[in-house]
Amino acid sequence: MAADDVVYIGSQEARLLALDKENGTLMWSFPGDEDESLEGIYGSPAMSDELVFVGGYNGTLYAVDRVNHVKAWEFPTEDHIVGSPVVAKDTVIVGTSAGTLYALDANQGIKKWQFQTGKKIWSAPVVYEDIVYFGSLDRNVYAVTLDEGREIWRFTTNGAVASTPLVMDGRVYIGSFDRKFYALNASTGVEVWTAPFEAKNWFWTKAVSDGETIYVGSLDGNLYALDADTGQPVWQTPFETGDPIVSAPALVPEGVIVANDKGDLFLVHAQDGQEIRSFSAKDRIRAPLTGSPSDSDSIIYFSVMDHSVRAADLERGFWTELWCYNTKDEARCG
């Protein structure tokens, strides 16, 4: 998560790091040595104006003050937190592996409501027009009200739903372990496309879109470009990365950047799916690729399993590594 001049990221050492966006210098980290261990951070942090929220694998959601970097509050849940939290209208929402979706007062950490599903929630919720959309491993995609957590609709797929929905233009786009990618009416939960798109393996990541085309990776190793209105493939053939796609792709002005589980990154033409250039991070990339919030430049931030966080500029299709921070040694990469 990049905001203002800071990149917030959860490290493999289970620490929330705030890095200087320009040079990758560590500004602060959480927890401090005297605090408890988060046991792991799977999701991306979320932010309000004053706080950063991060869910720990220890089952606790933490709010950390962005100015003085101390814990503002914590909310223990009954099971692991895997999906990212989301903030909307002074409410922070997060799912747990107990299948519970919690909505908390963002400033005080007091529970507003909770919604129970049948299995683990690893999907990050998305808020769109006061409705919370999320998936559960109980095979359902849910839409619940933001103010009181009342179910509006649920859509049942034939497989677990671990991916985070993409919500835009009144539609919810989401993939499932049944290898299908669905477009649902955000108000009713009814399928929009005549048939869901089918890949050769599960959908794990969130899709991204430029408004007309949906770009989504599958664990079959392919990046698919689908027409947002019809679900038909836009490219003649999907772009094959050769290994499962676990990280959400990112859009940059030059095209789509996608990473596979082997650590290869590919810059692909958004129009025809042809490879522009490829790069190797030399280790697995499992966190989402993060573009600049303004989308006006070509800088991406990503986390690699070799304990590094990196920033790279893809301007004009060339790979320029801007900085690299080693989270294990807490120093710039050697």
Added chain:
Amino acid sequence: MLDFVGLIWNQLILGPMVNSLVFLYVILFHNFGLSILVFTVIIRLVTMPLTLKQIRMTRGMSQIQPLVKALQQKYANDKASLSRETMALYKTHGVNPLGCLGPMFIQMPIWIGLYQGIIQTLPAQPEKLIGLSQKLYSWLPFVNEAVPLNSKFLWLDLALGPGEQNDFLLPALVGLSMWAVQKMSTVPSADARQAQTNQMMLWMMPLMLTFFSFQLPSGLALYWVASNLIQMGIQYFITGWGNLLPSRKTGPAPQTAPAQPVKEIVQDGNNGSDGKNSRGSNRDRPGTARRRTRSGRNRRNQPR
């Protein structure tokens, strides 16, 4: 090379095992415990010929112990002759010491595969679920749709080790059933060193498995218990309760049997598997008769 071995392992052992477990899970009411139990029965049926061979070999070995003992006494100072004559004795009686180890070696990849299969089929962490996606066959869509699997069975979470859930019963059952298997299959040996080894194995294997079952997923311990119970059943039908019940006389001829030269024993038609060797069961008598016939045939073929 390692990549190639890994590929072969995944394609031939792990992949079929994981898909079989999930397939059984789907058809057995989404119950992973039942899936493991039925899987165990299938594995034991597939390896039944080897198991039977092992039991018969072990029994055959025990029955010629007096002859081995006699040879050891006769060639106490001539190791080369002892070795040659012992091998000839094994050949004559159609036994092979290595034949006893075959099923154990066959089971090793199954144990390792099942251990990996359970870990990968019941992943606790999200990243391990990604690994499972690469193991499931795409042409079995309902297998993919069954994920994630419910790991609860009776009082157990099959994905967790008994130590993680304060369960002492399952490891105890593993140790007890393994001890019973060892006790049933071990036959008293005329050789003091062999007897000592048997005694050590009787306790070492159960203790080792008990220790491992504390650390490893409960699903594997469930497999061990089921597998041991089946082994006990097979063993019972072939040899009876063996040494498990103290009231029954088992094993080969008493060690106090007079040591005679091998040739004399063979010529007498007493190969050590006569009534003295009976385990209180008549099931082994046809086998004894066959061996006598073989002994007779060999006697005729002996060079003069």
